[in-house]
Amino acid sequence: MSRKRRTLRWVLGALGALLFLLLAFLLIAPRLINLEPVRKRVLAGFSEKLGGQVEYGSIALSILPRPCMVLHEGRLSIPGRITGTLKTLTLYPEVLPLLKGDVRFSRIQADTPDFKLNLPKQTENDEKGKGGFSPAFLEKKMAPLLAVTVLDAPDLIIQVERGKLTLTEGNNPWLSFQDIDARIGLPPDTLRLEITCESNLFRGLSFTGSLDSKDFKGEGHLILTGLRPELLIGPLLPEAPIQLSDSEMDLSAGFKIDGLKTLRTDLDARIPSMIFHRGNEELVVKGAVLKGTFYTDGDETRVSLTQLDMDYPRIKLTGKFQVTPGEPRVSLELEGNEIDVPSFRKAALSIAGDMPLTREIFSIVKGGQVPVMTLKMEGNSTADLGKLGNILIKGRILGGKIFVPEAALDLEAVKGDVVISKGILQGKGLAARLGKTQGSQGNLKLGLAGDPAPFHLNIMVKAADLAEVKPILTRLIKNKSVVREMDLIEGIKGNATARLILGENTASIKPRVTVTELGLSAKYGRVPYPLAITGGQVSFKGTNLSVKDFSGKLGNSGFSKLSGRVDWERDPFLEVTSGSSDILLNEIYPWVSSLKGVGGRLKGLKDVKGGLTLSSFRLKGPVSRPQNWDFQVTGEANQVSVDMDLLGGPAELTRAKFDATEKNFSFKDAHINLLDGSLDVSGGLNGYTKDLDRVHIRLAGDLGPEILRRFSGFVNMPSYLTLPSPLSISKSNFVWRKGGEVGFTGNLDVKEGPQISLDIVHKNGHLAIKKLDIKDKNSSAVMGFDLSQKEVGVKFSGNLEGATLDRFLSGTRFPTGSISGDFETRFERDRPMKFVASGKLEGSAIVLPWKVGETLKVQRFSLSAEENRFSLEPAIIEWGDTRLVFEGKAGLDEDKMLLDMDLTINGLDAEKLSVIAREENEKGILGEGKGAWALPLRGELRVKCDSLKYQSFICRPLHVNLSFESDGIAASVVDANLCGIATPGTLRLSDRGLQLDFKPVVEGQELNPTIFCLTDRSTNMDGTFDLRGEVKGKGMGHDLARSLHGSFEFVARNGHIYRDKLVAGILAVLNVTEIFKGKLPDLGEEGLAYHSITVKGNFEEGKLHLKKIVMDGATMDLAGKGDIDLFEKKVNLIILASFLKTVNSIVKMIPLVNYILDGTLVSIPIKVTGNLENPEVDYVSASAVGSGLIGIMERTLKLPIKVIEPVLPKKKESQAAPQN
Template sequence: LQEIAQIKQLEGRAQWALVLGETLNAIKVRASARDIRLVALYGRIPFPLSIDGGDSSYDGEKLSFQNLKGKVGRSNFAGLEAEIKLKKEPYIEIQSGECSIMLDELRSYASLGEALKKVLRDVTSLKGVVHLSRMRMKGPLNRPKDWHFETAGDWQGLSLETHVVPGTLTSPKGKFRADPKTITFSDVQGHVLNAFIHVSGRLSNYLDELDRVELDIDGKVTPGEIRWLLDSLKVKREIPIRSSLSFSRAHLSWRRKGDTSFRGELMVERGPKIYLDLVQKLGQLKVDPLTLRDESSNCSIMLDLKDGALKVEFSGELSERTLDKIFSGYQFQNGRLKGDFRATLVIDQPIRSTVQGRLEADELSFPWQFRKPLEIEHISLRGEGNRISVGEARFSWGGMALALSGTGSFSEKGVLMDIDLSTDQVDLDQIRESFQKEKNGKDAQDSSKFKVEGTVRFKANSFRYGRFNWEPLWANITIDPDGVEAKIEEAKLCGISTPGLVKMMGQELSFDIHPLFKGREFKQTASCLLDHEIQMTGDLDLKGRVFARGQPQDLLHSLKGDLELRATDGRIYYAVVLFRILEFINITEIYRGSLPNLKKEGLPYKLISLKGSFHNGKLIIKEATLDGKTLEMVAKGELDLVNQQMKLTVLVAPLKTVDRIIKLIPLVREILAGTLVSIPLDVHGSLKDPKVTYLSPLAIGNELVEMMKRTLRLPFKLFEPLIPGKKEESPP
């Protein structure tokens, strides 16, 4: 009676029969109806129910239907045999029948069951017709999710739009069979974007959490669908597919807690024929084989990664012309890889690794696999047991041309190498930047069980780091578990020889360098080293020791060491500190216009000397002297190399007799007669743009005075000059 109460607005006709039987104490009601023609609203169905033929019966315990024909909304059914058992919990059973379901009405039924709601939750549009040629179903009427069913049929004109797949998925036709656990389908034709597939297969547990897929696939996909698929699988799109792929006799198998496999033939549009057999299991990835064949290539590749061991085999010949038909970005077009080569790498026990065979490559390019484009001009490999030899290798990476030869062998800890590596130029900042981008990514995995050790004899015609450029740089590099140590045999920085030792231990870098220079015409050396213009001549003798230890970005702060410099018999045409000092004292009443013009005639000198030490990023100048024909100068102070600032105390003694002074200042004639004048100055500010002010003689320490005595070897007086307008700084 509860189910009958769900019927509303019943209209129509039928041939009814009512039978009251059994005893008066237990009257049983039987009713039957034939040739039913009616329209009604049934509370559990969202559309009007129309019956156009069929019979029905009721015996107090169940409601039965025979050969019903009718419509629900725009969907229709025929030959329906069903009964509803009117127990405490009503139970429905459909024995047979056919129906056609309009899919655009299906979303209205989602409220009848969580399973249907789950299937349709990402669907934004659904159109087409499903024909059920077989239909069996039973279960609690009020709990559709517990229904058991068996059905078979086909569809036509399917059109589907979802949040998952871009564009509209269309399928002109397809056949299927389904029960609550499994759906199988065959002869399915589908289109999405520009792809076409013809597929048959089976999905298991599809109404809950899909746990198995078996598909037989033929079809064609374009690069657009491949890009979408890679993005959906969260695979890096570093593989730029350029051509459409056709599948033939392909089979895909997937299990949630088991294997994934793909086997089939792929045909690249205007490209090679590929056969791929791939299996991925828990802890194993195996490709056996991958073959490529066209007019340029014929090769077979095997790969097996399992339990920390990688097996790779290559045999045949692979042309870059073939790869270019599949991927974009190749440069040479004439590249070729050929040989018969096998390798087994055991990550946990490197000593068990082996290589065998020969492999040669010419003019191959790898545009996206190694952070920057790698172009191989030529490489020849030979494997013999646990040893691999590189007879000759010429290649470029990120614009650097390199040549390599040597050997590598497997040891208890990893690979022990002994190689020669040379290049025309290296930019260390570019290399560090390339690897820095991925240091926290998947490429930064723990490789502690497979170490690279050995010796690299390295030669570079140019080695750049920051603004400094060594030309050349030769080093013997030793790599061991503790880090990397480079013994620099020959290196010239701004013409200065800088042999020494550089170490990298973890994230810490240290160096101990012994700069040395002897020679004339050091104008380029001085300008290069100080990063601003200096024009001078003379013989330079420079030696010292510079060392530091710390994080690469903090090395300048930890700089320590000593430096000595002597320059003799030359002439200074431009040096910013000297230029500003002469510019300043030239405006005094005593020396106005009497000092040399640097740019025109230069300042001749006999000796320039400097003794200093490095401490925490500063060059502490203990003693600096200039012994010139027209000028003597001593100085001490510091140059802040981190902040590019200076703070110097300077004594300047222009070599003039006191006659001009006496004439200008008669009152000091008796005091200064027969002596020279030394002017105390303060030089401070930017290394490239220092400022000059005068100091009181009382501010000069004895140490600087003694330096001036040794330099002049004549009596002198500290003198505070008269400056017009009491100007304290040099003109800008």
């Protein structure tokens, strides 16, 4: 008992001692561990193993509930790699090994670790140094690590709570992970890992996995929510062509490994939105569900896509990708369902737009739905997969939008089977729509590579709107001539069924079209009227267009069984044949006349209306040169209206049969209503389409006044020869030939008028009325007229009354007169003096044409002629109000007319003669540079004119004898009175000019009426005057005026001077002197009375030299002399003025003056200079007055003269100033 007790006490004592020692250790150990030497030793050991610097705040030991060591405020720094802190690191050792002195940890727990891991920037050398990743590579790296953990740390558990990890690249934050909770169970048998966290890369992560440390078999499962893949791809693959932005996905992946050589991964992803960027392109993928499996065992790699469904781009896709050791080593097979082509096309171009195949396919396929599509690609490397020869695509498209670039066709509603194999796209059983055009039964072959690439399209087309077909054919047809013609087609409407074939390579696509059903309406630029076609067939191949059995309308013209062809190979060529046609000329003629090369040939044909019925029609020739067309037309005309210059006006063709070729046009059985005529006509036109050569018409019928007037103008019949109407015509022929020949023969029957037979020809400006035979109950005459450009010939035989002419020639100039006789004459137009005549002709009451606006009426005449001599018995001619009576003889001597005639005129206005002279001179009748003296006249013409008026001058009477000589015309004025002044004299007109010598004389004539007659205005003087003088001169125009010279003496008596500028100026100057101030008469009231005024002088070279001017006045006397320049209108006079009635008062009032004058007459000298119309009057010094002028004054007044200088008021003031 005691023994047991002792044993118990020893045990208890040992336990107590052990407990005491343990308590002492617990009390002493923290202090020992935290001692600075121990601390440094521990930190140095950790820092050395980790290759960095480790620090901590303190270490605490705990026994309960489990022994552990706790490091507080730990810090780790590995320069350039890791920096971080943790709140506590708790190490749980295994107790038994620890008691043996072996430290093993069973658990390591990190609380709130916060580390930053710097990832160095990757370089090209890093990439090159990396080996390829494979399961064997992973096994090689992980096997040694797991072996160490099995030996050194079996059953170790590492646990992290509330951890944070930040990955940086180049000290720039990249990825951050927070709220990390992790548990890692190290083997001895199995490595297990559990981890959850949050990150800026995803919203949440959950991973569980295990790995057998012996055979490396394992499995795991990863769940990611809110993954943002762009945060990985951008930094990891910055040069990648495709980048992501604003993307999000949820991912679930389960994997299994077998010995780290075989890997199988099952993937399930949900992608609400993912945005791809490639250059400037952006693709937004929405609503994607992705399921698939990845398998690799080192030799073979397989990727199986079990499901890829996307809302946008809408597609359902399955497939597999496989890499195997055999050939082909790489293969890709895809099957798509419910593919939305537009969205898929945009996605493909955004992601793989640089791939030739992608660009090529989607430049063609632009829309539609593909229910099923398979893609198979294979090759010896992934690079081979994109080669066209290794690609096979099969599918069927519905509602597709296909663009055929070679033909620029945007097809819609495309359906059919499509195969792409070895770079060739083939379509079979194709149907499509282009606008309103439907295509069916189509086959397409298109090379996706090569230049040129194969191309062939064969399709049945049913066009509901032919307007859509034109631009397509315009693009397909390369021939410029064909395109030009097609550009002229506008406003196309209608439908057609045709077979369209395009081929055979992309460099040269040539269309072939065969139309079997056609209904067309359009406007063709070469034809101004709409074209409508029904039925028939059309074939187009290359440059050849042919039609067969067309029926239709051109405007309102119809045709049937029309066949033809057009070939644009070189010069477009047209060939047409037609059965019956109904042509509306109202439309066809304006078009034909507007054609180049045709309109000029039909310029005389103004308009054509009506209808033609063609029984046959043939045309052949170059399209662009209608003038070179060969054609033949046979038919009938009904109610056709033709307006043609040749016909003189519109013609109504009620019926006719015709035959026309490109050269000639002939007609027969035609009835024409032309203007106011009605004719039955047959004939023809030669060369009418190119250059009209000949017109021959046979006609009979009735003609009215309008058609006759037009015909007269057409043959240039003189205006005074106007054919009568109504007129019946028979046995007539009308002929017109190129070169100007027009002829007409026929019989004319005037209603209630004469019977006429006419033969007329006009050629090259030469009108010849060969025969004009007129007969009725009053007249019987035969006339002939030969009116050439150089000569005029007239024949007359019989008697012709004015009444007959009035019924035959409308508007005749012989309404009441008559002519009779047998007379013939001929003369030259430019030398009318050269004529021959024979016979006798008498007439009365004849009206002759005149060009001055008035008629010449020959009251009666009797003319006898023989060769070039004729005599005229009194011939009375009335020219307006002027009556002329000619009588005498005349004849011709070479080119001159010899006159011996008398002319009596009742009154004549010379201005009328001036007008006629100017007109005749403008015609050059006298010859260039010649005047009236060159008239081809010789002899005498004695003229007695009761009065001759020229402007405001009237000479009454005027008797002149005119002598026409070889060197001029001499006129002797026998009797002439101009304003009461007799002006006898002579005139002579020659090439040296005009020479005149007149001696005007007048005595006792009233001054004012005479001046008024000469100047047409009243003068400022009255009284009577005498004038004698002589005027001579020679020359022409200005020279004649300069040459005038002569002398004159003018005396006026017993009159007054009123308001004369010169006299008023003299009085104004005198009135300011002290001597005469206030003593002078008022010209405006009583005037300046004079007894006589005498002026003597001469004139030459335009100047009047006034040698003596004397006025004997009642109040004042004047004496003067000087010159007046008539051309320059200048005056220069010296005048002495004396006032007789003021002398006594002057002498008495001024003693000094009385003493100086000593009883003599006082005279004041004045000068008059300047402009003749407004002269300047001023004083002149006494020394300037010559003795001659003083002598004139003394002889006139019979008193001694004392010339003094006037004393002006201002001079008196200036003299008086010094006396003050």
